[in-house]
Amino acid sequence: MATLDLDDNQAQYQIRSFKPGAIQVNEKTITSSIIITPDELVPDWQPQTVSELTAASLNVIAELKPDILLIGTGPTHMLLSIEIYGSLINQGIGVEVMATPAACRTFNALCAENRRVAAALIIS
Template identity: 45%
Template sequence: MKLARDDGTATYRIRAYEPGSITINEHTYETSVLLMPDTLSTQLRPERLDELALADLQPAIDWAPELILLGTGARQAFPARELMRSLIHAGIGFEAMDTAAACRTFNLLMSEDRRVAAALLLR
């Protein structure tokens, strides 16, 4: 799926997503990424949702976004309740969706200059 929207002031834009890879700006990644409008980390440890811990999202939490999107791979799934509870307790919105939907949603919210972060798992 190729994404085309190119509005907003963000440094990083998702250009394309296919199962197993994501293109951000002009570089294709084959590993999970943590993305904010001006920050990209390819050091997101988990490749699969069952490996995700709150500590993996800490850089995004420290940035204090209004919302963290979690792309869970090919299908929508939900992380452990404790993780979701912790984010809600911190006052951060949280949405889990398949990674393709998370990519589209990130680009849309980023184009509106919203404080959105995305943890995008590819498997």
């Protein structure tokens, strides 16, 4: 028999839903790329597409001090060059690249485990 546990996610910011072109964080619908942690929301994050993603656009992540960064590349998974996120790896921040819907699900799961996670999500 399966046991059920009460979801005790204490994150201030939680992803409620995702669809192409929009993400719902708490009760707010957002239509541009964001960076989210359990405690911070960085709206209107540049880039808006994967082709605009650069190493410099991820510099803000180091200030947030996550243990792991999830990069959501939009509706499909896209490979990124190591130069884009190499400095984060050198700082001891784990990086996972996946499609944005998968990054949203993973973010919520890691938040529920009280992990220090950040997600850089391209919403397009």
